[in-house]
Amino acid sequence: MEKTFNLARREDGIAILTMDVPGETMNTLRAEFGPEINQVLAEIKADNSIKGLILISGKRDSFVAGADISMLDACKTAADAKLLSQQGHLVFNELESLKIPVIAAINGACLGGGLELALACHQRVCSLNSKTMMGVPEVQLGLLPGGGGTQRLPRLLGITTALDMMLTGKQLRPKQALKMGLVDDVVPESILLETAVEMALKGKRAPKKVKKSLVTRLLEGTPPGRNIIFDQASKQVEKKTHGNYPAPAKIIDCVRQGMARGLTKGLEVEANHFADLVVSKESEALRSIFFGTTEMKKETGAGDVEPREVHKAMVLGGGLMGGGIASVTTTKAKIPARVKDISEQGLSNALSYAYKLLDKGVKRRHMTPAVRDNLMSLMTTTTEYKGIKDADIVVEAVFEDLKLKHQMVKDVERECGENTIFASNTSSLPISQIAEAASRPENVIGLHYFSPVEKMPLVEVIAHEKTSAETIATTVAFARKQGKTPIVVQDGAGFYVNRILALYMNEAAQLLLEGQSVEHLDKALVKFGFPVGPMTLLDEVGIDVGAKISPILESELGERFKAPAAFDKLLADDRKGRKNGKGFYLYGSKAKQRFKKKAKLVDESVYAVLGLTPSSTDSNNDSQDVAQRCVVQMLNEAVRCLEEGIIASPRDGDIGAIFGIGFPPFLGGPFHYIDSMGAAELVAVLETYQAKYGDRFTPCDRLKEMAEKGLSFFE
Numbered sequence: 001m002e003k004t005f006n007l008a009r010r011e012d013g014i015a016i017l018t019m020d021v022p023g024e025t026m027n028t029l030r031a032e033f034g035p036e037i038n039q040v041l042a043e044i045k046a047d048n049s050i051k052g053l054i055l056i057s058g059k060r061d062s063f064v065a066g067a068d069i070s071m072l073d074a075c076k077t078a079a080d081a082k083l084l085s086q087q088g089h090l091v092f093n094e095l096e097s098l099k100i101p102v103i104a105a106i107n108g109a110c111l112g113g114g115l116e117l118a119l120a121c122h123q124r125v126c127s128l129n130s131k132t133m134m135g136v137p138e139v140q141l142g143l144l145p146g147g148g149g150t151q152r153l154p155r156l157l158g159i160t161t162a163l164d165m166m167l168t169g170k171q172l173r174p175k176q177a178l179k180m181g182l183v184d185d186v187v188p189e190s191i192l193l194e195t196a197v198e199m200a201l202k203g204k205r206a207p208k209k210v211k212k213s214l215v216t217r218l219l220e221g222t223p224p225g226r227n228i229i230f231d232q233a234s235k236q237v238e239k240k241t242h243g244n245y246p247a248p249a250k251i252i253d254c255v256r257q258g259m260a261r262g263l264t265k266g267l268e269v270e271a272n273h274f275a276d277l278v279v280s281k282e283s284e285a286l287r288s289i290f291f292g293t294t295e296m297k298k299e300t301g302a303g304d305v306e307p308r309e310v311h312k313a314m315v316l317g318g319g320l321m322g323g324g325i326a327s328v329t330t331t332k333a334k335i336p337a338r339v340k341d342i343s344e345q346g347l348s349n350a351l352s353y354a355y356k357l358l359d360k361g362v363k364r365r366h367m368t369p370a371v372r373d374n375l376m377s378l379m380t381t382t383t384e385y386k387g388i389k390d391a392d393i394v395v396e397a398v399f400e401d402l403k404l405k406h407q408m409v410k411d412v413e414r415e416c417g418e419n420t421i422f423a424s425n426t427s428s429l430p431i432s433q434i435a436e437a438a439s440r441p442e443n444v445i446g447l448h449y450f451s452p453v454e455k456m457p458l459v460e461v462i463a464h465e466k467t468s469a470e471t472i473a474t475t476v477a478f479a480r481k482q483g484k485t486p487i488v489v490q491d492g493a494g495f496y497v498n499r500i501l502a503l504y505m506n507e508a509a510q511l512l513l514e515g516q517s518v519e520h521l522d523k524a525l526v527k528f529g530f531p532v533g534p535m536t537l538l539d540e541v542g543i544d545v546g547a548k549i550s551p552i553l554e555s556e557l558g559e560r561f562k563a564p565a566a567f568d569k570l571l572a573d574d575r576k577g578r579k580n581g582k583g584f585y586l587y588g589s590k591a592k593q594r595f596k597k598k599a600k601l602v603d604e605s606v607y608a609v610l611g612l613t614p615s616s617t618d619s620n621n622d623s624q625d626v627a628q629r630c631v632v633q634m635l636n637e638a639v640r641c642l643e644e645g646i647i648a649s650p651r652d653g654d655i656g657a658i659f660g661i662g663f664p665p666f667l668g669g670p671f672h673y674i675d676s677m678g679a680a681e682l683v684a685v686l687e688t689y690q691a692k693y694g695d696r697f698t699p700c701d702r703l704k705e706m707a708e709k710g711l712s713f714f715e
């Protein structure tokens with residue numbers, strides 16, 4: 001059997017231990033490696049000629065990506081998971097206790113259990129490679145660092161910094177890691193091994209003292225001070241998670257107990273909490289997102305068809321969306337983009353949009369001014385169709401006006417090559433209607449981004465009946481290069497994301513008209529797990545935008561999409577939301593004048609405009625009912641989209657809702673959530689609401705069938 005750990009001895013007495021899991025693209029930690037690593041460690045201990053040990057990866061661009069998540073997923077009981085953690089503790093303790101200096105030489109991803117392995121080494125050096133990232137992202141999987149990380153990280157970096165890393169899961173670049181004291185040196189990849197050898201030859205050293213402010217030293221140095229840190233961290237966690245995620249509180253408890261009762265006790269607490277989390281439903285849901293997105297990275301969106309290379313792109317329209325699309329094309333995909341707008345103002349908006357984003361990177365020292373300027377030079381502008389003959393893809397981000405889009409299809413067909421893809425960023429118009437103006441409809445596709453483009457991870461790639469497989473594959477690959485997670489959906493009003501969102505928003509609007517207050521509605525859905533509430537979202541998206549989309553959805557999909565008529569009064573009052581400073585909340589100087597604090601405040605005059613007096617009580621039961629009414633609408637419609645083939649699979653529906661809307665990740669997406677409650681339960685809730693509030697709650701056929709047969713979407 002091929003080995004995972006290979007030990008080589010150098011003449012200078014330094015041994016190199018290379019980890020290289022056979023047949024895998026990345027190293028991960030698995031229980032089955034236990035006997036092999038124990039044997040290697042025993043061999044090292046017994047060999048007096050070894051003066052130092054370097055731990056390095058045999059993979060090109062990664063160190064160790066953590067514990068094998070599939071192995072964790074396979075744990076049937078908490079006892080299974082606890083054993084994994086304890087086995088890891090034994091190996092890492094053994095490594096740490098070696099008398100000779102042990103240096104981790106890190107190149108590429110060093111995450112989770114991988115970083116915990118490096119923390120058990122006496123020193124760490126990492127490469128400057130752009131792929132080198134270090135962190136403990138377990139919290140994003142609903143877990144905690146279960147390989148000693150909750151104990152070694154605070155001892156190395158201090159409690160405050162370690163908690164921040166573990167509670168956010170943030171990943172550090174090499175220079176940040178050096179500054180924080182996580183690594184002892186950062187060098188170019190070409191001299192990584194030699195630098196590690198030099199460090200080992202100097203002998204075992206105590207880790208460098210991490211610089212801390214006086215306040216941090218005072219707080220971390222005494223039990224009462226530490227209690228203040230833990231209490232504050234717990235409060236912040238509660239505020240952020242609303243009790244929906246169990247991992248953060250357990251992370252804090254591991255550190256609290258470990259710092260008070262010593263490393264051995266800390267490791268025991270860590271193993272117990274880790275075990276509980278591995279078998280929690282929250283972690284199971286979050287892991288499903290990891291598996292889903294990893295699987296999707298390999299898909300072309302069109303079976304075996306290979307994508308064409310995109311060397312040059314064009315973006316039509318320099319507005320917020322156009323500027324954002326051009327920006328991710330140049331800065332993320334590193335593909336030259338030419339922006340066309342009818343006005344110079346539009347062009348300068350697009351340029352300044354991209355510049356501001358890049359400059360933020362310079363200010364945060366993630367990039368040099370020279371790199372920023374180089375990336376900026378990839379973006380050019382024009383007011384005419386010039387310099388675009390060789391564009392491989394044109395992304396249109398102009399007004400939602402079918403005539404205008406038809407004109408653009410014709411312009412692009414005239415001015416560009418015969419393979420140039422015409423991708424429309426429409427959020428509501430069916431792509432087949434846009435393609436009606438095309439003489440090469442196979443090149444026409446939808447590419448629907450979400451705002452703000454540089455932040456929102458999802459894009460919907462919309463194929464109409466005649467879109468060619470090559471166009472789909474090329475568009476999917478292009479979006480992926482821009483750093484996006486694309487889901488391929490079928491053509492139809494609202495596609496997937498806006499369609500399920502529309503019903504949820506309509507229900508929230510309905511509840512408002514029934515007397516629920518704006519803040520109560522928002523609070524209820526945030527407590528449920530959405531990043532913002534529906535009223536805030538409507539202000540952000542634009543009340544006018546919502547009003548434009550609703551009639552299209554209603555005419556194409558039916559009565560259930562009818563927006564409450566009273567909402568016209570908002571538009572008559574010129575309430576568009578944040579963009580014109582007039583919506584459900586107060587914005588700008590008005591808000592500042594009246595209230596000195598940052599907190600967002602409801603514009604109470606909105607109730608008079610709607611002719612309402614809010615009468616909501618803030619009770620917990622009421623809040624659950626409010627959230628449930630909105631959410632079940634979204635769930636029912638998501639299943640309808642699957643039934644109609646708008647989405648290809650429940651997996652795509654889950655990823656689309658989480659990445660496009662912020663559907664609570666701890667529920668795993670609408671389809672995982674339905675599975676966890678059971679289709680029969682959802683049908684029962686929908687039918688109760690149907691009897692009470694009307695036919696918009698009628699459960700769809702697929703759900704009813706699943707309820708009858710006791711089926712679920714996933715195994």
Ligand SMILES: C[C@H](O)CC(=O)SCCNC(=O)CCNC(=O)[C@H](O)C(C)(C)COP(=O)(O)OP(=O)(O)OC[C@H]1O[C@@H](n2cnc3c(N)ncnc32)[C@H](O)[C@@H]1OP(=O)(O)O
Pocket residue numbers: 025026028065066067068069070088109111112113114116137138141143144145146147149294297
């Ligand atoms: C006890 C411990 O505290 C518990 C833990 O360590 S839990 C795990 C913590 N680690 C993580 O969360 C990191 C997960 N991985 C990642 O985020 C990303 O894979 C990455 C940033 C490392 C690399 O991303 P990218 O370059 O896009 O490669 P990606 O396609 O995702 O992964 C490459 C392969 O490695 C696999 N992989 C990466 N990390 C893995 C992990 N921790 N477990 C299992 N497989 C993993 C992927 O499944 C994929 O396999 P495939 O080639 O057979 O499909």
